[in-house]
Amino acid sequence: MKTAERRTVFGLGTVLLCAAVLAGCTNTQQTPNQTVRSTYDTAPADLQLACANEAAPIYGVGAETVLPISSKRTQDNLYTVTLDVNNGRQALCTIDSDGNVVAITDA
Amino acid sequence: MRLTIRTLCLAIATLAVSFSMGFSSPTQTQIYDARSGKWVSYDPSQAREYFQRYGQTPEEFQRRIVPFRTAEKPGTIVIDADRHFLYYILPDFQAIRYGIGVGREGFGWAGIVHVGRKAEWPTWTPPKDMIERDPRLTKYANGMPGGIDNPLGARALYLYEKNRDSLYRIHGTNEPWTIGLNLSSGCIRMNNDDVIDLYNRVTRGAKVIVLMTGASLFKGV
Numbered sequence: 001m002k003t004a005e006r007r008t009v010f011g012l013g014t015v016l017l018c019a020a021v022l023a024g025c026t027n028t029q030q031t032p033n034q035t036v037r038s039t040y041d042t043a044p045a046d047l048q049l050a051c052a053n054e055a056a057p058i059y060g061v062g063a064e065t066v067l068p069i070s071s072k073r074t075q076d077n078l079y080t081v082t083l084d085v086n087n088g089r090q091a092l093c094t095i096d097s098d099g100n101v102v103a104i105t106d107a
Numbered sequence: 108m109r110l111t112i113r114t115l116c117l118a119i120a121t122l123a124v125s126f127s128m129g130f131s132s133p134t135q136t137q138i139y140d141a142r143s144g145k146w147v148s149y150d151p152s153q154a155r156e157y158f159q160r161y162g163q164t165p166e167e168f169q170r171r172i173v174p175f176r177t178a179e180k181p182g183t184i185v186i187d188a189d190r191h192f193l194y195y196i197l198p199d200f201q202a203i204r205y206g207i208g209v210g211r212e213g214f215g216w217a218g219i220v221h222v223g224r225k226a227e228w229p230t231w232t233p234p235k236d237m238i239e240r241d242p243r244l245t246k247y248a249n250g251m252p253g254g255i256d257n258p259l260g261a262r263a264l265y266l267y268e269k270n271r272d273s274l275y276r277i278h279g280t281n282e283p284w285t286i287g288l289n290l291s292s293g294c295i296r297m298n299n300d301d302v303i304d305l306y307n308r309v310t311r312g313a314k315v316i317v318l319m320t321g322a323s324l325f326k327g328v
Contacts, residue, residue, distance in 0.1 A: 070320040
């Protein structure tokens with residue numbers, strides 16, 4: 001191989017090697033849209049209140065006496081909310097992320 | 108003595124409810140560390156460092172208008188203690204969302220109360236059980252005058268259950284870096300700019316709904 005050809009091959013190889021190294025060094029992780037979160041994935045407050053509002057007539061009590069006491073995400077777009085329905089009685093509400101109540105049952 | 112027993116009962120009740128629901132501590136805040144690409148605990152030292160570096164708390168805790176679908180009337184306050192947000196309900200399914208600090212383990216609570224009274228640059232009188240826990244507060248047994256060093260900050264909304272003071276407040280703070288943390292004795296902390304904004308909107312009698320997973324239910328004093 002002539003000297004010029006060796007230089008060309010060497011130069012091209014160097015470029016390719018640097019590109020490979022840079023690709024390996026590049027941080028491909030994307031920054032999340034939010035920078036803070038809670039350790040436990042509870043339901044958004046408005047969904048919890050939607051459950052309380054839906055449960056009140058079912059249990060024959062005023063909405064102001066139904067209080068969400070815990071919640072958690074159960075699937076990608078589903079939450080379960082535990083409700084205190086006056087005097088310690090509890091109910092379970094399943095609600096989706098669009099605010100549609102799927103089910104309300106006794107806890 | 109009554110307050111000490113009450114505090115002990117609240118702590119025990121909180122732990123009992125927490126264990127029955129599978130929780131042993133309140134939900135905590137995490138912050139995304141861009142350098143490591145990991146979520147890390149947003150603890151007091153992290154929070155103080157962040158505030159010193161950026162001059163404010165993380166972006167999510169800044170005041171903003173957000174969608175909020177609810178049947179609650181405009182003017183109602185909804186506190187999501189788990190996510191460290193306070194919502195002031197507006198018309199048209201919107202709310203102003205503020206970042207807050209909430210009660211530390213054993214001092215969280217949930218319930219439905221209302222704003223009994225309001226005060227600007229309030230005097231702070233630590234309860235007897237708080238003085239017992241921290242004797243340095245003895246000099247304030249008769250009240251600390253309002254001002255920038257006062258833990259209640261620029262404004263206070265006193266929360267009542269029927270006609271009785273619950274002893275809980277929504278108030279400002281002299282430690283703005285604590286927004287997003289679980290450090291208080293049960294009161295809801297806001298930075299002073301936010302609490303002034305909220306104070307100017309809220310009327311006496313406004314309904315306040317406090318949501319906190321696993322916390323003891325407020326049943327009155």
